[in-house]
Amino acid sequence: MKRLLVTTLLSAAALLPSCASAKEVRQEQIAVAGEQARPIAITHANILTASSPLIEDGTVVFANGRIVSVGKTVKVPGNAEIIDAAGRWVTPGIIDAHSHLGVYPTPLFPSNMDLNEKTGNNTAGISAEDAVWPQDPGFEQARRGGVTTLTILPGSTNLIAGKGVTLKNVEAATVQEMKFPDAPYFLKMACGENPVKIYGGAGKKPFTRMGVMSEFRKAWAKAREYKAKHEADPSAPVDLQLETMAKVLDGEIIPVVHCYRADEMAHLIDISHEYGFKIGSFHHATEAYKIAPLLKTEDIGIATWARRWGFKMEAYDASDATPAVLEDAGVKTVLHSDNSILIQHMNTEAAMALASARRAGYDFGYETAIRWITANPAELMGISDQTGTLEPGKMADIVLWSGDPFSVYSVADKVFIDGVMVVDETETDEESSDFLAGQYGEEVQ
Amino acid sequence: MLKLMTSLCVAACISLPLYAQTLVLEHAKVLTASSAGQLEDTSILIKDGKIAAIGEAVTVPAGAEIIDMTGRTITPGLVAANTTLGVVEINDRANANDSSAKTSDLSASVEIQYAVNPASTLIPVARNGGISRAIVTPGLGSGRQEKLSFGGQAAVIDTGDGQDPIILPHAGVTISLRGVKTGRAAMFPMLKSILEDASIYAAKETPGDMSGLIQKNWTRADLDALAPVARGEAPLIIEVDRASDISQMLKIGKALNLKMVLVGAAEGWVVADEIAAADASVVLNPIDNLPSNFDQVRASIENATRLNAAGVKLALTSNRDGHDVRLTRYHAGMAVAHGLPYDAAIKAITINPARMFGDTTGGEIAVGQDADIAVWSGDPLQPLTDLVVLYVRGEAQPKTDRLTVLRKKYVKSGE
Numbered sequence: 001m002k003r004l005l006v007t008t009l010l011s012a013a014a015l016l017p018s019c020a021s022a023k024e025v026r027q028e029q030i031a032v033a034g035e036q037a038r039p040i041a042i043t044h045a046n047i048l049t050a051s052s053p054l055i056e057d058g059t060v061v062f063a064n065g066r067i068v069s070v071g072k073t074v075k076v077p078g079n080a081e082i083i084d085a086a087g088r089w090v091t092p093g094i095i096d097a098h099s100h101l102g103v104y105p106t107p108l109f110p111s112n113m114d115l116n117e118k119t120g121n122n123t124a125g126i127s128a129e130d131a132v133w134p135q136d137p138g139f140e141q142a143r144r145g146g147v148t149t150l151t152i153l154p155g156s157t158n159l160i161a162g163k164g165v166t167l168k169n170v171e172a173a174t175v176q177e178m179k180f181p182d183a184p185y186f187l188k189m190a191c192g193e194n195p196v197k198i199y200g201g202a203g204k205k206p207f208t209r210m211g212v213m214s215e216f217r218k219a220w221a222k223a224r225e226y227k228a229k230h231e232a233d234p235s236a237p238v239d240l241q242l243e244t245m246a247k248v249l250d251g252e253i254i255p256v257v258h259c260y261r262a263d264e265m266a267h268l269i270d271i272s273h274e275y276g277f278k279i280g281s282f283h284h285a286t287e288a289y290k291i292a293p294l295l296k297t298e299d300i301g302i303a304t305w306a307r308r309w310g311f312k313m314e315a316y317d318a319s320d321a322t323p324a325v326l327e328d329a330g331v332k333t334v335l336h337s338d339n340s341i342l343i344q345h346m347n348t349e350a351a352m353a354l355a356s357a358r359r360a361g362y363d364f365g366y367e368t369a370i371r372w373i374t375a376n377p378a379e380l381m382g383i384s385d386q387t388g389t390l391e392p393g394k395m396a397d398i399v400l401w402s403g404d405p406f407s408v409y410s411v412a413d414k415v416f417i418d419g420v421m422v423v424d425e426t427e428t429d430e431e432s433s434d435f436l437a438g439q440y441g442e443e444v445q
Numbered sequence: 446m447l448k449l450m451t452s453l454c455v456a457a458c459i460s461l462p463l464y465a466q467t468l469v470l471e472h473a474k475v476l477t478a479s480s481a482g483q484l485e486d487t488s489i490l491i492k493d494g495k496i497a498a499i500g501e502a503v504t505v506p507a508g509a510e511i512i513d514m515t516g517r518t519i520t521p522g523l524v525a526a527n528t529t530l531g532v533v534e535i536n537d538r539a540n541a542n543d544s545s546a547k548t549s550d551l552s553a554s555v556e557i558q559y560a561v562n563p564a565s566t567l568i569p570v571a572r573n574g575g576i577s578r579a580i581v582t583p584g585l586g587s588g589r590q591e592k593l594s595f596g597g598q599a600a601v602i603d604t605g606d607g608q609d610p611i612i613l614p615h616a617g618v619t620i621s622l623r624g625v626k627t628g629r630a631a632m633f634p635m636l637k638s639i640l641e642d643a644s645i646y647a648a649k650e651t652p653g654d655m656s657g658l659i660q661k662n663w664t665r666a667d668l669d670a671l672a673p674v675a676r677g678e679a680p681l682i683i684e685v686d687r688a689s690d691i692s693q694m695l696k697i698g699k700a701l702n703l704k705m706v707l708v709g710a711a712e713g714w715v716v717a718d719e720i721a722a723a724d725a726s727v728v729l730n731p732i733d734n735l736p737s738n739f740d741q742v743r744a745s746i747e748n749a750t751r752l753n754a755a756g757v758k759l760a761l762t763s764n765r766d767g768h769d770v771r772l773t774r775y776h777a778g779m780a781v782a783h784g785l786p787y788d789a790a791i792k793a794i795t796i797n798p799a800r801m802f803g804d805t806t807g808g809e810i811a812v813g814q815d816a817d818i819a820v821w822s823g824d825p826l827q828p829l830t831d832l833v834v835l836y837v838r839g840e841a842q843p844k845t846d847r848l849t850v851l852r853k854k855y856v857k858s859g860e
Contacts, residue, residue: 193537308768310566313535325856340735344732352775358829406829
């Protein structure tokens, strides 16, 4: 089934006029898949919708790429293909707000290390989208881990690294086929050790955290001038770098900041007030637990880990309970991967965060923990009206787990993206990455 | 730190018995990691820091403290293989990473035992992951070698609070075949001749006799360090990934009767039968399934499962970073998710790594072993299971670590 549908999708894409936009390509694929496939009903499942209490022995029905109904007792269309979950678990597809797949791929060589445009500390004019290598084997492995949507970010060497792009995790030959329709772009910024290491280490600005903040202020002052100039004179020449930053000032592009220390996050908040932009989220943010009320007041989300710490000085003050403390304070809390192995195990990451929460005395349930890797990242990514929960009308991005998703032993038996099955435990497919095609060695069955 | 120094002094200066407490842990489910397998409703007697008796009913000595462990699962204290625990505080740019020697004057004679800091904040964090022992390895994973050289001698340490951490100061010699810049055509002849030299030297009747060696630039210190490896008394710990490299290494090692521990072994499953036939062991992170380079093209999530099925003795790890050894149990669980039998996974994080590196005093729940015992609220491989208590050589360990202290400082809610 998987092969058939994928082939259908690719032929559909091939038939499209070459001038079709990414959005049109993706939507045409979904339409073709929807027309040719029967509705699907997953029955007798424990369903975590990420928007309601756990539904035991429930059914989810989807058709034409969208969820039709979810509940304990729902009407299953007569022509539906029935998948009996037999007590297995269903969740929304996992969403990763911070990945470098395709731009920092495996295998990784200087010839495909497209993560950082290290030609200046502000490269706001570039976009990760232009470098995503769809053959990165990490995409498929992430799919097998249940990841259906992910944001690919550049950076964090530069203070302002460029644009990040949100993708559906589908097998494709071009990034255009993967782009999430109408998802907002991000502007990736970074403070702290990384810019100082690379630029300061090369005798360039910034050499210290003082330089970091000063360079940020200079850049945003220029962006504000540029915006004012273009508002006064729409025919003024376009500068790609300042254009991107002006769109942040307009609220069209979401700024996200790689930042570990609480004090640096506070400085970035000051800068956002001074220059008039709204930070969407801090990423990594291992000290976010120190300033949870401030983050709540500022309505800034946090994308962090359940367990990483100490790998560098600015990550030395981490706490296992960070997700719990943030959740408790009402901060939009997200677990992200930032890593091509971790992205395959985000359900276990959520389980670790939940365990740490309970050890610290917070009484959160599965319903909260599942949101850290589904609904909440969708909100930070500006796509929560489309995906992230199992609600009628949303994209049929669904994982059928072999068991409790917070068990280390559970694997994704079936994964659906826009209603199309892209992982099926009953099939042993050849590798989807072209890099792995024809490589020597017996296939893993 | 003060507390630590005090207790070391008590032990060394006044020679009071270090392990005053006699304990009986009653009614536990015990995953022994030994040939006894899994035992239900079992009691363990801990005396003088060692396991003195195991059984459904053990004779309780007068004055022993009895702890009811009904509903608990007991495993040996977990053993982290191939880690920087105790020799790294911060990996990068903090002058707090002492995991490899920064001189070419010493090679095999480097001794990581001297870099181990029992006051490292990583050690209490590791303990809270159930880790009671670790094999600390020098200089592996550089991947930036100009030419083939040894990392140095590994050490087995324990994580007990206030105890001398060194259990075995010389637990094998590390070498990496990853990314050696000379190229394989030079690397393998070099490898063969230096190992042959070690064998020639180890067989000499007169200590220090360096005549008749093939390579020119030996120091006696390096040869002395290699002699136990050449005699098969300590393992050669080899970082290697590509299937063909593993095959070449096995041929060389087998001809010299070396005890080999392969580290990484991304493509190990491709040559699993050869590894088993050479009686070599493998230390790997079971979730490393991506082809980071052309030496790992066949990296697979089923590597551990297939090696185990071929009869290869396995140790499972998280990544090498000492900060992350507390994740060892979850990585073992992920290997189970992909087909590794449960008892093989338990052995791969307890007895196997201990024995691979020559430590016979820990790693299983058996009479006579050091009382390194982890007590869990349930299945130790599950994230939602808590560590109830960790005993290291019979001492219940404190649970405070830096991460918890910081959280409590800032957040008053919860708890």
